[in-house]
Amino acid sequence: MSYDDWFRKDRLPHIFCAGCGNGTIINCTLAAVDQMNWKKEDTIFVSGIGCSSRAPGYILTDSLHTTHGRAIAFATGVKMAKPDFNVVVFTGDGDMAAIGGNHFIHACRRNIDLTVVCMNNQIYGMTGGQGSPTTPRGCLSSTTPAGCNEAPFDLCDLAIAAGANYVSRWTSYHVKELEKAVKVGLETPGFSFIEVLVQCPTAFGRRNKFRQVMDHVEYLRSHSLLKAKRDRLLEKNQPVPEDMFVVGELMKRNRPALGVKP
Amino acid sequence: MTRVEFWQGNTACAEGALAAGCTFFGGYPITPSTEVAEHMAAKLPKKGGVFIQMEDEIASMASIIGASWTGARAMTATSGPGFSLMMENIGFAVMTETPCVVVNVQRGGPSTGQPTMSAQGDMMQVRFGSHGDIAIIALCPATVQEMYELTIKAFNLADKYRVPVFLMTDETIGHMREKIIVPDTVERVGRKPFSAGSPPFRVTDKDLIPGFPTFGTGQHVHVTGLTHDERGYPAATHPALHEALVRRLVDKIENARYEMADYDVINPDAEQVFVAYGAPVRTVMQVMHDKKDKNIGFLRIRTVWPFPEKALFAFKNAKRFLVPEMNLGQIAREIERHVCVPVRTIPKLGGELHTPKELVAALEEKP
Amino acid sequence: MKLVIDETRCKGCNLCTKVCPYKIFREGRKLNRKGIAVPELDRPERCTNCRLRNLYGRQLCGVCQLTCPDQAITWIDEEPYEPHKVAIEY
Amino acid sequence: MRNEVRFSGFGGQGIILSAVILGRAAVMYDNKFAVQTQVYGPEARGGASMSQVVIDDEQILYPKVSVPDIYVIMSQEGFEKYGASAQESAIMLIDSTLVHSRPKCRCIEIPATREAKLNLKKDIVANIVMLGALVAATHVVSEESLKKAILDSVPKGTEELNLKAMQLGLQLGKQS
Incomplete structure (x- = not known):
C-alpha cells in the first residue's frame, strides 16, 4: 500500500490554487500515516475552516470538516470518546492561532493524544489574503496595506510553553524531513504539533515579492535554520540571523497524556 | 421496582442522562447549570463514560458533536451566556445531522444578567439563534420528575431525528429539590442503522432521516458543515442542492411535529385558556x-419546538389565551400566529416565578 | 518503473521542475485541454527511483511525488520490466 | 396540609442542608411531598443564607413559599432579612444564642449554638439541634424520619455526633 491509496480519488484534483503547498503537506502527512500501518476505519481526520481545512475532504477516511477554529475541540470529543481512534487534525494559522487559539493551548495543556499539522501560510488564504496572527512584521496583506505592524506568534514556542509532548517545524520544501516529523508526531503519545510553513502564491506571495511560486519556496529553503545549527551558534555565542526561522524537532518529551490508546 | 428520591432538578437531569446511556459529557461551569456537570463528573466515569471540562462552551458543543460521531450519546449543559456561545456549533450539528443533547438551565438575561435567578428568555434563541434556516427540538420540563423523563426523551429524539435536542429548563426547576419516582428501566430509541455502501446522506425513507454512519465502521464518511451532496462532499455553490438540503433538514423535524408533540389539554371546553411550559406550569x-x-382551560406543553399548534385548536370555545412566561412574551408570539382570538401575555422578568395571585388577576381582568 | 504525470490533476505549478535532483522535469510548452502547460519529462531514465526501485525494493527518492501539491506524479510498473542503460551526467 | 418552612442564618451554618434534610425526611420516610428551594448567589455566601421547604400530603403545585408558617432563624441578619416580616400566626424557632430580636409571632427560643458547644463541643451541629427542636415543636415530619434523613445526609463518621445533636434538639424543643 502506498499513501496514494489514502486519497479520495474521485475528489481530485483538489481546489487549492496552482502552486499552493497544502497538497505537499497532505502528501507528507499521508506518507507518514501510511507507514504507521493504521487502518483507514480507525483513523479520523478533523479540520476547521480555511484552505488547510479542506484537506480531510480529499482523504479516504471518516473525516470531520468543522467550524472555524474549532477543529481541535471537535477532535478532543472524538478522541476522548474513542481513544482507539487515531485522530489527526489539519489546521491553518488563522484557524488555529487566531479564532482557535484557546482550544490550541488547552489541547497542549491537556496533552491530549492528537497530531496537529498546521499549514502556516502566514495569511488568510481562503478569504482573500487578510493578515493573520503569524503574518510577519512588515508583510503586506489586504488588512495590513501598509505592512503588518503587529508581532507574529511563534506557534511552536506557544505549543511548547503550553505543554505539548512533541513539537517540530518544517516547511513545504523539506518534504522528507516533514514526513519523518509527522511520523514521529503520530508515534508520540500526547499532543504532537507540527508547524509547516507553506507558500501561498495567491494571497501571500503576490503581495510580498514572491510572484513566482518557486521564489517563495526558495525563500523558505534559504531562510530555514536547522535547530542543531542554531544551537551551535548559541553555544559559540554567535548571533542567530534575525530573518531566519528555526526548523527541526523543537520538543520531544513524555509528559502524562490524555486520551492515549488503552 | 421503582424508587423514591428527593433530588434537585439538575441532579435528576444528570441521572436521566445516565439512565439514557449517555457516555460523553463535555461541559463548562456556569450558574445555574453547574450541578449537572458536577453530577456527571462524579458519576459518568464510574459507568465507563467520559467527562471532560472543556475550555469554553464553544469547545463543549464541539466536543459533544465529535463524540457523537463515534457513536456516543453525548450531552452538555449550560445557561444563557454559554448557550449564546454554542450557537455556531449548534448550526453545525443541525447541518451535519449530529444527534446530541444540550441542557439550557435558563437564567435572567441579556448578557450576564441574573446568574442565580430564573427566566425563560432563550426560547426564541434556541429556535432561531443559529444562522440560516434550522429546525430543532426543544423540551421544557415543569417538575423534577420531568427533568428526568424529558432528558431521556431528549436522547431518544436526538438519535431518532438526528438533530440537537434541547432541554430548555430554568433555574426554578433546575435548583429545586423535589420528590421523584425513579423507574428501574427506561426506553431507549437508537439511531437508524446505516446501510453500508450507500451514500451517507442519501435519504430513501419518508421520514427524511438518513441512517447514521458511525465513525470507525469503515464508511469513510466526510462530515462537513458546508452545503453537501448526498455523498457528504461540499457543493456550496449549487442553489438547487442547497435548497433541497435545507428543506429536508427543516422538514424532517417540522413534518414530525405531531408525532413528537407532548402536551396535556385540560378543560377543552373552557373560554379562558392558559398556555404554559416550564416553571410557570406550576403556578x-x-x-x-x-x-x-x-x-x-390549560394547555401544558412539554415539546415547545416544533410547536404543536394543533393543540391550541382543541380549545374550540376559547375566547382568550393567557400565556404566563418568564420573558416578555416569546412563545405567546408563536401562539398568536395560529389563533384568531386575543392572546394575553403574562410576562414576568426579574427572576421569580409568577405567583398564583398574578395569574388570577390576569384571569379576572375585564377584556 | 516509469514515472507518469497525471494531466487531469496537474495544475502546472512547475514545482517538480525545481525540486528534482536530476532535473528530469522541464516546463511544459504546449497547453493541454484545460489550458495548463503540464511539465514534460526530460530523459526520465535518469531518475534513480525509475531505475533502481525494483532492484532495492523501496522508494529511493520520491521528492517530486511528495512535493507535487496536486498528487499528479506517480510511478507505474512497466510491463515487461526492462532495465535501461543510461549514462549519468553530473 | 401544606406547611411552608423557611430557614435562615449565615453561610456555613448548614442552613441549606437543614432544609434538604427536612424535605428528604418528608419525601423519603414520611411518604409526603416536599419541595426545597433556596437563595443562590454571592449574597447568600457572605450574607444571609436562606432556604425553604414546602411539605404537603398532596402533590405540590406552586413550588415556592409565599407565606411561611414555620421559621427557623439562626442569625440576626437572617432575622432582619427573612424573619422580621413573619405573620402573627406563624411559629418561629430562634437560635437565641445568635439572634437578639424577637418576632410578633409565637417564638420558641432554642440556644442551639450554645448548647451544641457546651454539650457536644461542636457548634457546627447547631443546625441539627435546631432541626430536632423544629420537629419536636411542630411535628412537621416524624422523629424517626428526621433521624433517617440526617443519617442519609451527614458526612461519614459524624453520624453519632449528629444524632446526639438531634436528640438534644428534640429535648430543647419539647421543653419549650
Missing part, C-alpha cells in the same frame, strides 16, 4: 387547583 396548576373552574 397555573395551582390556580386551576384553587379555582376548580371548568371555564378555565
Whole structure:
C-alpha cells in the first residue's frame, strides 16, 4: 500500500490554487500515516475552516470538516470518546492561532493524544489574503496595506510553553524531513504539533515579492535554520540571523497524556 | 421496582442522562447549570463514560458533536451566556445531522444578567439563534420528575431525528429539590442503522432521516458543515442542492411535529385558556387547583419546538389565551400566529416565578 | 518503473521542475485541454527511483511525488520490466 | 396540609442542608411531598443564607413559599432579612444564642449554638439541634424520619455526633 491509496480519488484534483503547498503537506502527512500501518476505519481526520481545512475532504477516511477554529475541540470529543481512534487534525494559522487559539493551548495543556499539522501560510488564504496572527512584521496583506505592524506568534514556542509532548517545524520544501516529523508526531503519545510553513502564491506571495511560486519556496529553503545549527551558534555565542526561522524537532518529551490508546 | 428520591432538578437531569446511556459529557461551569456537570463528573466515569471540562462552551458543543460521531450519546449543559456561545456549533450539528443533547438551565438575561435567578428568555434563541434556516427540538420540563423523563426523551429524539435536542429548563426547576419516582428501566430509541455502501446522506425513507454512519465502521464518511451532496462532499455553490438540503433538514423535524408533540389539554371546553411550559406550569396548576373552574382551560406543553399548534385548536370555545412566561412574551408570539382570538401575555422578568395571585388577576381582568 | 504525470490533476505549478535532483522535469510548452502547460519529462531514465526501485525494493527518492501539491506524479510498473542503460551526467 | 418552612442564618451554618434534610425526611420516610428551594448567589455566601421547604400530603403545585408558617432563624441578619416580616400566626424557632430580636409571632427560643458547644463541643451541629427542636415543636415530619434523613445526609463518621445533636434538639424543643 502506498499513501496514494489514502486519497479520495474521485475528489481530485483538489481546489487549492496552482502552486499552493497544502497538497505537499497532505502528501507528507499521508506518507507518514501510511507507514504507521493504521487502518483507514480507525483513523479520523478533523479540520476547521480555511484552505488547510479542506484537506480531510480529499482523504479516504471518516473525516470531520468543522467550524472555524474549532477543529481541535471537535477532535478532543472524538478522541476522548474513542481513544482507539487515531485522530489527526489539519489546521491553518488563522484557524488555529487566531479564532482557535484557546482550544490550541488547552489541547497542549491537556496533552491530549492528537497530531496537529498546521499549514502556516502566514495569511488568510481562503478569504482573500487578510493578515493573520503569524503574518510577519512588515508583510503586506489586504488588512495590513501598509505592512503588518503587529508581532507574529511563534506557534511552536506557544505549543511548547503550553505543554505539548512533541513539537517540530518544517516547511513545504523539506518534504522528507516533514514526513519523518509527522511520523514521529503520530508515534508520540500526547499532543504532537507540527508547524509547516507553506507558500501561498495567491494571497501571500503576490503581495510580498514572491510572484513566482518557486521564489517563495526558495525563500523558505534559504531562510530555514536547522535547530542543531542554531544551537551551535548559541553555544559559540554567535548571533542567530534575525530573518531566519528555526526548523527541526523543537520538543520531544513524555509528559502524562490524555486520551492515549488503552 | 421503582424508587423514591428527593433530588434537585439538575441532579435528576444528570441521572436521566445516565439512565439514557449517555457516555460523553463535555461541559463548562456556569450558574445555574453547574450541578449537572458536577453530577456527571462524579458519576459518568464510574459507568465507563467520559467527562471532560472543556475550555469554553464553544469547545463543549464541539466536543459533544465529535463524540457523537463515534457513536456516543453525548450531552452538555449550560445557561444563557454559554448557550449564546454554542450557537455556531449548534448550526453545525443541525447541518451535519449530529444527534446530541444540550441542557439550557435558563437564567435572567441579556448578557450576564441574573446568574442565580430564573427566566425563560432563550426560547426564541434556541429556535432561531443559529444562522440560516434550522429546525430543532426543544423540551421544557415543569417538575423534577420531568427533568428526568424529558432528558431521556431528549436522547431518544436526538438519535431518532438526528438533530440537537434541547432541554430548555430554568433555574426554578433546575435548583429545586423535589420528590421523584425513579423507574428501574427506561426506553431507549437508537439511531437508524446505516446501510453500508450507500451514500451517507442519501435519504430513501419518508421520514427524511438518513441512517447514521458511525465513525470507525469503515464508511469513510466526510462530515462537513458546508452545503453537501448526498455523498457528504461540499457543493456550496449549487442553489438547487442547497435548497433541497435545507428543506429536508427543516422538514424532517417540522413534518414530525405531531408525532413528537407532548402536551396535556385540560378543560377543552373552557373560554379562558392558559398556555404554559416550564416553571410557570406550576403556578397555573395551582390556580386551576384553587379555582376548580371548568371555564378555565390549560394547555401544558412539554415539546415547545416544533410547536404543536394543533393543540391550541382543541380549545374550540376559547375566547382568550393567557400565556404566563418568564420573558416578555416569546412563545405567546408563536401562539398568536395560529389563533384568531386575543392572546394575553403574562410576562414576568426579574427572576421569580409568577405567583398564583398574578395569574388570577390576569384571569379576572375585564377584556 | 516509469514515472507518469497525471494531466487531469496537474495544475502546472512547475514545482517538480525545481525540486528534482536530476532535473528530469522541464516546463511544459504546449497547453493541454484545460489550458495548463503540464511539465514534460526530460530523459526520465535518469531518475534513480525509475531505475533502481525494483532492484532495492523501496522508494529511493520520491521528492517530486511528495512535493507535487496536486498528487499528479506517480510511478507505474512497466510491463515487461526492462532495465535501461543510461549514462549519468553530473 | 401544606406547611411552608423557611430557614435562615449565615453561610456555613448548614442552613441549606437543614432544609434538604427536612424535605428528604418528608419525601423519603414520611411518604409526603416536599419541595426545597433556596437563595443562590454571592449574597447568600457572605450574607444571609436562606432556604425553604414546602411539605404537603398532596402533590405540590406552586413550588415556592409565599407565606411561611414555620421559621427557623439562626442569625440576626437572617432575622432582619427573612424573619422580621413573619405573620402573627406563624411559629418561629430562634437560635437565641445568635439572634437578639424577637418576632410578633409565637417564638420558641432554642440556644442551639450554645448548647451544641457546651454539650457536644461542636457548634457546627447547631443546625441539627435546631432541626430536632423544629420537629419536636411542630411535628412537621416524624422523629424517626428526621433521624433517617440526617443519617442519609451527614458526612461519614459524624453520624453519632449528629444524632446526639438531634436528640438534644428534640429535648430543647419539647421543653419549650
